[in-house]
Amino acid sequence: MSDTVRDVLFDAHLDLAFNAQIGRDLTLSLNELRENDPVRGPRGERETACVTFSELQRAGVAACFGTLFACPAGADFPQGYDQTDKDGWKGARRQAVSQLDQYRRWQDAGFIRLLTSGAEVAAHVLGWNPQEPGVLGVTLLMEGADPLESANDLDFWRQAGVRLIGPAWKRTRYAGGTDTPGPLTERGQELLIAMRETGTVLDASHLDDASFWQGVELQPKVVASHSNSRALVSGNRHLSDEMAAEIARQGGMLGLVALSKFIRAGWNEGDSRAEMAEWAAHAGHYGETFGWMHVGLGTDLDGGFGLEKAPAGMSSYGDLRRLLDELPEGERQGVQAGNWVAWAEANL
Numbered sequence: 001m002s003d004t005v006r007d008v009l010f011d012a013h014l015d016l017a018f019n020a021q022i023g024r025d026l027t028l029s030l031n032e033l034r035e036n037d038p039v040r041g042p043r044g045e046r047e048t049a050c051v052t053f054s055e056l057q058r059a060g061v062a063a064c065f066g067t068l069f070a071c072p073a074g075a076d077f078p079q080g081y082d083q084t085d086k087d088g089w090k091g092a093r094r095q096a097v098s099q100l101d102q103y104r105r106w107q108d109a110g111f112i113r114l115l116t117s118g119a120e121v122a123a124h125v126l127g128w129n130p131q132e133p134g135v136l137g138v139t140l141l142m143e144g145a146d147p148l149e150s151a152n153d154l155d156f157w158r159q160a161g162v163r164l165i166g167p168a169w170k171r172t173r174y175a176g177g178t179d180t181p182g183p184l185t186e187r188g189q190e191l192l193i194a195m196r197e198t199g200t201v202l203d204a205s206h207l208d209d210a211s212f213w214q215g216v217e218l219q220p221k222v223v224a225s226h227s228n229s230r231a232l233v234s235g236n237r238h239l240s241d242e243m244a245a246e247i248a249r250q251g252g253m254l255g256l257v258a259l260s261k262f263i264r265a266g267w268n269e270g271d272s273r274a275e276m277a278e279w280a281a282h283a284g285h286y287g288e289t290f291g292w293m294h295v296g297l298g299t300d301l302d303g304g305f306g307l308e309k310a311p312a313g314m315s316s317y318g319d320l321r322r323l324l325d326e327l328p329e330g331e332r333q334g335v336q337a338g339n340w341v342a343w344a345e346a347n348l
Contacts, residue, residue, distance in 0.1 A: 007130040008062040009321075010337040012255040012298035013205070013226035014051065016106075016138070017099035018069045019302050022077075027111060030055040030316055039306075047306030050317045053111045056136055059318035062128035062337065063121055063137035065164060065225055065298075066103060066112075070095040070147050072170065081146065089146050089173065096147035100160055103138060112136045116161045118348035125341050139348065141203060141225060144169035144177075150187060151194040158198055163348050164225070165195060166203035168211060175215070176208035178237045183210040184218075192218035201347060204247065205255070205298070208236050212243055220250045221347060226257040226298030228282045233265045241289065248290040253343050255298020256283055256335075258320065260309050273312040280326035283335060292331040296340040 019026060023038040030052045037049050056064075070092035073080035081091030106112045115121050115137045124137040141164040148154065157165075167188055168177030174191055176182025184192065188211065195202060196219040204212055205227045216222050224247055230238035239247070244254055256279065261267045263274035263282065286295045301310060301317055313322050324332045 008060050008125060008128055008337050009297065010125065010340040011056075011061055011064040011301075012223070012253065012296055012340055013141070013143075013257070013300045013303070014064045014066055015069050015143075015300070015303040016051070016064075016066045016112075017102040018067065018071065019051070020102050021095065021099060024049060026052045027106075027109075028052055028054075046308065048308060049302070050307055050310060050314070051302035053106075053136060055317050057133045059316075059321070060130050060133070061136060061317070062125045062134075063115065063139070063341075065141040066138040067141050067143040067303075068096040068099045068147065068162065069143040069169070069303075072146075083146070083172075089149055092144070092146035093149070096142065100140070103140065110135060112138045114161055115139045116163065116348075118345040121344040121348060122341055125337065139163050139344070142166065143203070143206070144172050145174040145188075145191060146172045148174075148191065151190040154191065154194045154198060154200065158200065162200070164201040164203045164223070165191075166205055166207070166225070167191060167215065168206045168208065170206075175211035177206045177211070178208075179235075181208045181210065181236060183208075184214045189214065189218060195219045196221070204239070204243065206237070209240070209243070216246055216250065221252070222247050222250055223253040223255070223343070224298075225253075225255045226300045226303075227255065228257055228262045229285045231285055232282055233262055238262065244286060244290055248294045251343070251346070252294065253296050253340060254286050254290070254294050255296055255340075256286075256323075258299040258301050258310050258314075259305050260311065263311065269309070273308075273310065273314075276311050276313055276322050276326050279311050279323055283323070283327055287328075287331060287335075292328075292334060293339055293342075295331070295335050296343075297336065 082088040167175040171180035174188035260274035
């Protein structure tokens, strides 16, 4: 592993364009964004931002998977798409296309570089100098497949740069998801076959168990971009040991997500934040059980929660390096970037 990879971070899950869609200007400094942040939680509570481009650069994040996340309508996002409408996917598509345009504008302005192959990911990370940090490398991941009209729409999104798709968030037209159990739909099965044929990676995060097992049979090139262990926190949002073992068996990756609710069983808003050692316990369970080469970061630190719900000891994104101090010394370099980069070079 080169000295460059030793010094950088790779985050497999950041909702960058969705943050822009809800009014956050990620081109500001972190302090400027916090002073002017329009985002509040569903009850008006503060959600202190952790992510801007300059903060990621300062923290040493060389590359990430940046999402196209079309959000269903709800109390905290009334402008979302209507999942009950047979044409609701058109609203989902509009969100995803708008976010795609945002990534392209950021690239034109010099804030990011869009990466569409494993070779590009590896070259970008290896060329990223922590002493003179460059722009953020971004590979597109679609979180929730509702922006696709059908499997026939996959070619459009492939040409746009999407290389990973998670069919579910909650239930979509394609799959059962978080807190909404169910198998793949017929449309979902067709999509997974098309993904296999085009080499589009399956992101198993948010898939319900029934959809997961059908999904890995149809497209075994699989990762979980941001999922902690169900052995430590119950619920279908997390990976059972059997699911994690299958991902590892297929050579995939397990991304560690930073939300306290997903780190500590029974955590509720207002509780003390989960400790870094508790987050590290998820990494340790994955690493010791399934192999450390399958463990990486997928923080979701800008994904619908703020600093108040991130691990204790964090005041900004860069503080997540404290997680690495809790890990076996010989595994830290792989978890912070090397494992994801090696996986991307072999699979994207």
